[in-house]
Every structure is written in C-alpha cells, then in structure tokens.
Amino acid sequence: MGRVYKAEFKHEAVRLALSSGLSRERIAQDLGIGSSTLKKWIRDAQKHDTVVSDATDHRETQGFRSVCRTSSRWTSDARA
Numbered sequence: 001m002g003r004v005y006k007a008e009f010k011h012e013a014v015r016l017a018l019s020s021g022l023s024r025e026r027i028a029q030d031l032g033i034g035s036s037t038l039k040k041w042i043r044d045a046q047k048h049d050t051v052v053s054d055a056t057d058h059r060e061t062q063g064f065r066s067v068c069r070t071s072s073r074w075t076s077d078a079r080a
Helices: 007-019 024-031 035-047 058-070
Strands: 003-005 075-077
Touching (some): 003 007, 007 024, 007 035
16 A cells, blocks of 8 residues: 555645646646546545635745655555
C-alpha cells in the first residue's frame, strides 16, 4: 500500500486545482502526487459537495507547494 494523505492536504490540493489558474497536471506535479490521484480527489469532492473554489493569491499557492515538498506532515506511510 502507498501513502495515505491527510484530509487537509486533499482539500487544499482540490482547492488549488480549481482556483489557482494552473493546470491540474502542474498542481499534481508540484505537490508530488499523480495527476490521476488529483482528478479522483476532485471527483470525490464534487460528489460529496465539498468543493471550495475561491480566488487564490498566487503567492499563497507558491507557499503551499513549497511546504508540501518539504514537509511530511501531510502524509503517513500505510503499512499492511
């Protein structure tokens, strides 16, 4: 089994993908996740009506991506 991402990370990734103006592939790459994973999270959020797509300052997006690349607080390794 792979990584398990925390709900906060998923929520923020979906918000960025829908509001940052960057491509979903770029967001996924910057966050270190697969584009199919991000697409699934977006689909799940829309299905459960939890999508937040507010306007985002580009500096905020850059800061979040930077933190995600250097922090393990967003994930936990799942072991079987």
